[in-house]
Amino acid sequence: MTAFTVTRTIAGQQRLSRKIIRSGKTIAIVPTMGALHDGHLSLIRRARQKADIVVVTVFVNPTQFAPHEDFDRYPRDPKGDIRKIKEAGAHIVFMPKRSDMYPHGYETYVTVEHMTGVLEGHSRPRHFRGVTTIVAKLFNIVQPDVALFGMKDYQQAMVLKRMVKDLNWPIRMIVCPTVREKDGLARSSRNRYLSPELRAQAPALYHALKTARLMVRDGITRTKDIKRKMRSIITKNAPDAEIDYIALTEMESLKPVTSVGKNTVASLAVRLGPVRLIDNMKIT
Amino acid sequence: MTAFTVTRTIAGQQRLSRKIIRSGKTIAIVPTMGALHDGHLSLIRRARQKADIVVVTVFVNPTQFAPHEDFDRYPRDPKGDIRKIKEAGAHIVFMPKRSDMYPHGYETYVTVEHMTGVLEGHSRPRHFRGVTTIVAKLFNIVQPDVALFGMKDYQQAMVLKRMVKDLNWPIRMIVCPTVREKDGLARSSRNRYLSPELRAQAPALYHALKTARLMVRDGITRTKDIKRKMRSIITKNAPDAEIDYIALTEMESLKPVTSVGKNTVASLAVRLGPVRLIDNMKIT
Numbered sequence: 274m275t276a277f278t279v280t281r282t283i284a285g286q287q288r289l290s291r292k293i294i295r296s297g298k299t300i301a302i303v304p305t306m307g308a309l310h311d312g313h314l315s316l317i318r319r320a321r322q323k324a325d326i327v328v329v330t331v332f333v334n335p336t337q338f339a340p341h342e343d344f345d346r347y348p349r350d351p352k353g354d355i356r357k358i359k360e361a362g363a364h365i366v367f368m369p370k371r372s373d374m375y376p377h378g379y380e381t382y383v384t385v386e387h388m389t390g391v392l393e394g395h396s397r398p399r400h401f402r403g404v405t406t407i408v409a410k411l412f413n414i415v416q417p418d419v420a421l422f423g424m425k426d427y428q429q430a431m432v433l434k435r436m437v438k439d440l441n442w443p444i445r446m447i448v449c450p451t452v453r454e455k456d457g458l459a460r461s462s463r464n465r466y467l468s469p470e471l472r473a474q475a476p477a478l479y480h481a482l483k484t485a486r487l488m489v490r491d492g493i494t495r496t497k498d499i500k501r502k503m504r505s506i507i508t509k510n511a512p513d514a515e516i517d518y519i520a521l522t523e524m525e526s527l528k529p530v531t532s533v534g535k536n537t538v539a540s541l542a543v544r545l546g547p548v549r550l551i552d553n554m555k556i557t
Numbered sequence: 558m559t560a561f562t563v564t565r566t567i568a569g570q571q572r573l574s575r576k577i578i579r580s581g582k583t584i585a586i587v588p589t590m591g592a593l594h595d596g597h598l599s600l601i602r603r604a605r606q607k608a609d610i611v612v613v614t615v616f617v618n619p620t621q622f623a624p625h626e627d628f629d630r631y632p633r634d635p636k637g638d639i640r641k642i643k644e645a646g647a648h649i650v651f652m653p654k655r656s657d658m659y660p661h662g663y664e665t666y667v668t669v670e671h672m673t674g675v676l677e678g679h680s681r682p683r684h685f686r687g688v689t690t691i692v693a694k695l696f697n698i699v700q701p702d703v704a705l706f707g708m709k710d711y712q713q714a715m716v717l718k719r720m721v722k723d724l725n726w727p728i729r730m731i732v733c734p735t736v737r738e739k740d741g742l743a744r745s746s747r748n749r750y751l752s753p754e755l756r757a758q759a760p761a762l763y764h765a766l767k768t769a770r771l772m773v774r775d776g777i778t779r780t781k782d783i784k785r786k787m788r789s790i791i792t793k794n795a796p797d798a799e800i801d802y803i804a805l806t807e808m809e810s811l812k813p814v815t816s817v818g819k820n821t822v823a824s825l826a827v828r829l830g831p832v833r834l835i836d837n838m839k840i841t
Contacts, residue, residue: 283725287725287727291727294578294579295578295581297579378810379723380669380670380671380672380719380723381667381668381669381670381689381719381720381723381724382667382668382670383665383666383667383668383693383724384665384666384667384668385664385665386664386665386666387664388664405665406724409667409724410723410724410725413724413725413726413727414725414727416727435664435665436665439663439664439665439694440665440667440690440693440694440697441567441571441694441697441698442697443571443575443697443698443700526662
């Protein structure tokens with residue numbers, strides 16, 4: 274069971290998962306869209322501590338991209354991914370084909386209603402429907418006991434936690450800290466598309482978030498004041514940035530707060546040339 | 558494991574299902590809204606042939622009723638149900654509370670898009686969203702290998718088959734024949750609300766369906782001719798009937814046909830006083 278395996282069909286992965294479960298072992302899943310970076314690898318290492326068998330799924334999911342978005346130029350490196358996943362100590366890579374996941378006549382979707390209308394959902398209306406649907410499918414195919422997601426996609430993690438709770442999958446959801454570059458930029462498969470000039474401006478997001486946290490430590494709690502400061506940091510340090518949103522929300526519910534409370538998360542989305550960057554930080 | 562058990566919490570049922578699976582046994586689920594009749598009992602008996610452990614769920618699901626529909630007066634008989642389920646040879650009854658299934662803040666739904674806009678879905682717009690959502694939840698709670706549904710709710714069975722296929726639950730779906738009264742009326746928990754006068758008219762649905770099948774045997778294939786004859790049978794034999802729809806569709810896709818093909822199902826919905834009756838028959 275510990276021999277490293279790449280599965281490419283739904284039926285094949287389901288057979289394998291069934292065998293693992295019947296043998297009394299537990300399964301952790303790390304869903305990815307490939308083009309793996311250190312953030313993914315830290316999830317895999319963490320997963321090894323949480324279950325006997327770690328399954329990493331690699332699938333660039335078309336239903337979470339809008340027609341004008343970057344599905345076609347999303348980075349793909351299946352061979353490199355398999356090598357990295359093996360090195361990180363996972364046991365199985367599930368790499369399905371699009372036509373197997375969304376065959377002709379496909380028409381079923383999972384929707385989390387309210388939490389998906391804000392933040393990313395406001396800018397990307399059908400994005401989360403694609404995310405919840407593909408993760409539902411992966412859960413049913415892999416049958417995990419534990420699932421690991423990165424905090425970088427903060428809203429995604431909260432939406433998926435809500436989905437699992439509402440639809441009662443017997444799966445423990447673990448959200449892991451964002452892995453950053455030395456200068457604070459959150460690791461993302463899309464960072465590679467930043468030119469050197471834009472890459473140099475990108476840490477402004479992290480600086481804005483860190484400043485928000487410092488302001489709260491200094492006793493400033495008015496959302497308006499904190500957001501204004503964050504905006505000015507980005508404008509000054511990333512002159513090419515177009516800010517999509519800056520938000521302060523209650524962590525689990527994603528509800529906006531007017532004054533910082535116990536579980537407030539600052540999050541933001543910024544377009545920098547061809548790349549849309551997101552990042553967030555718990556500021557209390 | 559064969560001692561008869563009634564579970565009343567999601568966590569309790571999940572623990573029990575996990576134990577059964579780890580012991581190498583298979584599970585069959587028969588989802589019901591209670592008020593059991595012979596149709597349900599035949600599903601339970603069939604389920605016993607398909608898996609080691611049979612779980613019958615009893616839950617009157619609020620999300621599949623529209624506000625003006627009969628949720629409040631839907632028949633409820635939990636004690637009688639438990640007795641009947643035990644007698645039919647099932648092993649576990651799962652009887653959750655509404656507040657456990659749909660707690661405060663609930664907001665996740667499963668939707669099958671196109672197949673739910675026709676027939677019943679046309680008359681009951683959000684009905685199937687409620688059905689697919691509750692069945693998704695029950696699947697995740699009970700973790701069955703096999704699920705059994707009655708053909709009386711023909712569209713429901715096809716929609717759920719589509720959902721399971723699209724979202725990849727490793728569950729075998731079995732659709733069982735409709736159980737009828739001696740005079741042909743399909744068994745339904747709602748039949749008890751028919752007055753003797755209306756009850757006497759109710760077999761008209763079955764007669765219309767049987768006539769459709771006979772017409773096809775005699776070489777008549779034009780949908781229009783068959784539907785006209787069905788309508789006239791109902792109007793003549795059930796003077797109080799208000800016909801909601803009469804349809805001839807391809808069995809799996811639910812697409813209307815203009816001429817009878819290999820897998821054509823005739824289905825109809827008729828209001829008879831306080832009760833809305835549905836029935837269907839494969840006519841080829």
